[in-house]
Amino acid sequence: xxxxxxxxxxxxxxxxxxxxxxxxxxxxxxxxxxxxxxxxxxxxxxxxxxxxxxxxxxxxxxxxxxxxxxxxxxxxxxxxxxxxxxxxxxxxxxxxxxxxxxxxxxxxxxxxxxxxxxxxxxxxxxxxxxxxxxxxxxxxxxxxxxxxxxxxxxxxxxxxxxxxxxxxxxxxxxxxxxxxxxxxxxxxxxxxxxxxxxxxxxxxxxxxxxxxxxxxxxxxxxxxxxxxxxxxxxxxxxxxxxxxxxxxxxxxxxxxxxxxxxxxxxxxxxxxxxxxxxxxxxxxxxxxxxxxxxxxxxxxxxxxxxxxxxxxxxxxxxxxxxxxxxxxxxxxxxxxxxxxxxxxxxxxxxxxxxxxxxxxxxxxxxxxxxxxxxxxxxxxxxxxxxxxxxxxxxxxxxxxxxxxxxxxxxxxxxxxxxxxxxxxxxxxxxxxxxxxxxxxxxxxxxxxxxxxxxxxxxxxxxxxxxxxxxxxxxxxxxxxxxxxxxxxxxxxxxxxxxxxxxxxxxxxxxxxxxxxxxxxxxxxxxxxxxxxxxxxxxxxxxxxxxxxxxxxxxxxxxxxxxxxxxxxxxxxxxxxxxxxxxxxxxxxxxxxxxxxxxxxxxxxxxxxxxxxxxxxxxx
Amino acid sequence: xxxxxxxxxxxxxxxxxxxxxxxxxxxxxxxxxxxxxxxxxxxxxxxxxxxxxxxxxxxxxxxxxxxxxxxxxxxxxxxxxxxxxxxxxxxxxxxxxxxxxxxxxxxxxxxxxxxxxxxxxxxxxxxxxxxxxxxxxxxxxxxxxxxxxxxxxxxxxxxxxxxxxxxxxxxxxxxxxxxxxxxxxxxxxx
Ligand code: HEM
Ligand SMILES: [Cu+2]
Numbered sequence: 001x002x003x004x005x006x007x008x009x010x011x012x013x014x015x016x017x018x019x020x021x022x023x024x025x026x027x028x029x030x031x032x033x034x035x036x037x038x039x040x041x042x043x044x045x046x047x048x049x050x051x052x053x054x055x056x057x058x059x060x061x062x063x064x065x066x067x068x069x070x071x072x073x074x075x076x077x078x079x080x081x082x083x084x085x086x087x088x089x090x091x092x093x094x095x096x097x098x099x100x101x102x103x104x105x106x107x108x109x110x111x112x113x114x115x116x117x118x119x120x121x122x123x124x125x126x127x128x129x130x131x132x133x134x135x136x137x138x139x140x141x142x143x144x145x146x147x148x149x150x151x152x153x154x155x156x157x158x159x160x161x162x163x164x165x166x167x168x169x170x171x172x173x174x175x176x177x178x179x180x181x182x183x184x185x186x187x188x189x190x191x192x193x194x195x196x197x198x199x200x201x202x203x204x205x206x207x208x209x210x211x212x213x214x215x216x217x218x219x220x221x222x223x224x225x226x227x228x229x230x231x232x233x234x235x236x237x238x239x240x241x242x243x244x245x246x247x248x249x250x251x252x253x254x255x256x257x258x259x260x261x262x263x264x265x266x267x268x269x270x271x272x273x274x275x276x277x278x279x280x281x282x283x284x285x286x287x288x289x290x291x292x293x294x295x296x297x298x299x300x301x302x303x304x305x306x307x308x309x310x311x312x313x314x315x316x317x318x319x320x321x322x323x324x325x326x327x328x329x330x331x332x333x334x335x336x337x338x339x340x341x342x343x344x345x346x347x348x349x350x351x352x353x354x355x356x357x358x359x360x361x362x363x364x365x366x367x368x369x370x371x372x373x374x375x376x377x378x379x380x381x382x383x384x385x386x387x388x389x390x391x392x393x394x395x396x397x398x399x400x401x402x403x404x405x406x407x408x409x410x411x412x413x414x415x416x417x418x419x420x421x422x423x424x425x426x427x428x429x430x431x432x433x434x435x436x437x438x439x440x441x442x443x444x445x446x447x448x449x450x451x452x453x454x455x456x457x458x459x460x461x462x463x464x465x466x467x468x469x470x471x472x473x474x475x476x477x478x479x480x481x482x483x484x485x486x487x488x489x490x491x492x493x494x495x496x497x498x499x500x501x502x503x504x505x506x507x508x509x510x511x512x513x514x515x516x517x518x519x520x521x522x523x524x525x526x527x528x529x530x531x532x533x534x535x536x537x538x539x540x541x542x543x544x545x546x547x548x549x550x551x552x553x554x555x556x557x558x559x560x561x562x563x564x565x566x567x568x569x570x571x572x573x574x575x576x577x578x579x580x581x582x583x584x585x586x587x588x589x590x591x592x593x594x595x596x597x598x599x600x601x602x603x604x605x606x607x608x609x610x611x612x613x614x615x616x617x618x619x
Numbered sequence: 620x621x622x623x624x625x626x627x628x629x630x631x632x633x634x635x636x637x638x639x640x641x642x643x644x645x646x647x648x649x650x651x652x653x654x655x656x657x658x659x660x661x662x663x664x665x666x667x668x669x670x671x672x673x674x675x676x677x678x679x680x681x682x683x684x685x686x687x688x689x690x691x692x693x694x695x696x697x698x699x700x701x702x703x704x705x706x707x708x709x710x711x712x713x714x715x716x717x718x719x720x721x722x723x724x725x726x727x728x729x730x731x732x733x734x735x736x737x738x739x740x741x742x743x744x745x746x747x748x749x750x751x752x753x754x755x756x757x758x759x760x761x762x763x764x765x766x767x768x769x770x771x772x773x774x775x776x777x778x779x780x781x782x783x784x785x786x787x788x789x790x791x792x793x794x795x796x797x798x799x800x801x802x803x804x805x806x807x808x809x
Binding site for chain 1: 634635637638641642644645646648649650651652653655656659660663665736737739740743744747751
């Protein structure tokens with residue numbers, strides 16, 4: 001039997017027993033049909049907690065691959081003169097030896113690595129790895145549901161992600177190389193198989209992989225939204241939801257509305273590539289030969305791509321914001337500051353994120369009057385972002401802060417989000433963007449505000465909820481080493497890039513040999529590369545800590561080790577299928593009753609006291 | 620969304636139906652993107668004007684009619700009128716097939732009239748957009764086919780599960796109908 005009867009009933013159990021909602025779940029014993037053997041338990045699992053772990057471990061795998069790829073191209077950028085022949089055993093023909101036997105990374109490979117790095121990190125790690133993990137883990141647990149609305153679609157969502165990964169992984173080993181036209185896959189590089197070596201089979205597999213990925217996102221998203229809106233337990237009104245759930249809800253809605261647009265764009269791209277239409281192609285000569293394509297518009301693709309692309313960056317950051325809000329409040333022992341403002345700013349960001357896409361196209365030849373409208377909306381989005389930052393700082397202010405790894409990462413997130421958000425305001429002005437577009441300034445901006453910040457949110461979540469997932473804690477000492485090296489290292493990597501960008505150094509260039517202007521930056525590029533290697537090594541500390549702790553970490557001895565209010569900490573330490581062994585807990589208050597009166601915290605399952613009721617009435 | 624056993628607490632909404640609406644919202648966004656792309660591209664000039672094939676208007680009539688028949692079929696299903704429910708259901712299925720066939724005839728007519736898939740984007744758009752819509756109708760037909768099978772195999776029982784499934788089928792079918800009418804009007808007047 002999977003349901004071990006709890007022998008001793010603690011206070012939490014008694015509250016659930018007394019006020020809980022009896023849905024006769026375990027009378028059916030339907031829960032256990034999912035977990036009868038190894039295959040259904042660990043592989044084709046329909047339990048949301050197991051699917052969360054699958055998303056997380058797959059995400060970690062991809063993060064390592066994506067990180068390694070970036071080291072390869074950073075080596076080329078930092079040390080273009082060095083002999084790379086030692087990489088030949090791994091990279092084969094992609095390391096080219098000159099007459100003197102000096103090896104260097106081939107330009108095609110360099111571009112493929114940049115492209116794969118972007119695709120993998122944006123979609124596989126920070127979308128699937130982040131949303132997939134925490135939506136699956138937290139939604140049913142924090143809203144008091146037995147599982148997702150459809151465990152089956154939920155399982156499919158993971159396996160489509162897995163397939164997408166498989167296809168992209170194989171494309172790395174094609175003899176013509178993986179796709180190399182940038183993660184945004186602009187035509188004509190993506191539309192003409194003959195445009196570059198990666199544009200043939202590499203691009204075909206890229207398209208297939210991303211299409212499978214969209215299916216995964218849609219299946220997941222439909223499930224997340226349905227579950228949050230329909231399966232909340234009794235008493236859990238929307239205004240009592242933890243901010244994690246709000247963030248995951250809006251994230252899923254953004255995905256449902258924006259990814260289909262990407263599919264439309266991809267479909268037209270597919271027709272241009274394989275059928276010979278001219279949606280994006282016009283008057284092109286390759287090798288002196290005029291192509292048949294006439295009348296297409298490459299800008300059309302940019303519109304379709306960025307209509308997804310910009311919401312996508314918020315799909316990445318919103319879950320991190322939700323996690324940070326939750327972790328900061330718990331480990332500062334204070335209610336989150338401005339709960340409603342936090343919710344409204346999530347909604348505002350979600351809404352505005354659909355109105356700013358053309359800020360990626362200021363120099364693509366759009367009408368300057370149109371650009372002005374997009375400047376306006378882009379700058380307005382800074383307002384809800386600033387509200388959130390203010391509220392996080394106010395939450396920390398005067399709290400009894402625990403400086404554990406989870407909270408350090410949450411604080412680190414706020415730092416990164418401020419630094420990266422400020423440079424967004426530079427870029428959002430179309431006049432300044434003429435200088436900065438497609439330079440390292442943009443690279444610095446989005447790596448700090450999205451890349452590093454979202455990773456920090458993810459780390460905060462992993463350190464915080466690790467005991468919920470594995471019943472053990474991660475090692476705090478290693479966690480702190482991981483944090484400090486990553487925080488300092490990330491700034492060392494990306495801060496100098498702002499200077500490169502302001503000086504006009506373009507992104508996505510293989511080498512700067514032929515530009516006298518940029519020659520004095522070689523020292524800075526070396527410095528960045530060395531910092532990147534350092535940060536990568538620090539991530540290995542995390543990976544070791546993660547896997548070591550699964551088996552040898554400090555055991556979780558109590559249900560609610562952090563003194564948190566939300567429902568996930570009311571389940572048994574070893575949470576079985578269906579999450580609660582008996583009744584479903586019901587909710588009587590919001591998720592942030594910390595340091596209330598003389599109480600350190602009051603769980604959501606505890607009814608209002610007489611005194612609280614009086615206070616409510618008198619307001 | 621089939622697993623309603625997971626419902627800890629009833630909020631009066633049917634998760635499966637709600638999930639379908641979300642899916643419909645996603646599909647709608649896809650077509651919003653297609654038609655916006657059409658407008659953007661059209662605004663840039665070099666745009667061939669041509670008349671929509673007559674067959675498309677016949678398609679329109681057929682799919683409108685099928686919406687009516689599936690609606691009535693559902694009513695009769697609920698009221699226990701087995702014969703009418705079955706007849707109308709089968710008619711809906713046949714009309715659905717008719718829609719796809721007339722779409723195909725429409726594409727052939729366009730081709731014969733010199734509007735090629737790989738020609739001016741104005742034609743390419745019509746082919747691709749109506750093609751993707753037809754795929755969604757085919758998806759609906761696949762679901763209808765399952766219903767046809769059940770109609771012969773299962774006794775006429777109005778269980779909660781079958782009611783929900785039927786209701787979702789009807790809603791999806793109305794959706795592809797409305798979507799088609801939007802597309803035809805868009806092609807005609809844009
Ligand atoms: C304070 C609000 C922000 C503003 C005003 C802003 C503005 C901009 C602008 C104008 C660009 C285009 C620069 C160019 O290509 O020339 C840009 C690029 C980018 N931003 Fe932001 N941004 C903000 C916040 C964010 C956030 C929160 C994220 C992600 C979580 C993000 C992710 C990105 C990405 C990924 C790119 C580059 C995409 C590429 O070209 O590969 N930005 N930002
Ligand atoms: Cu943007």
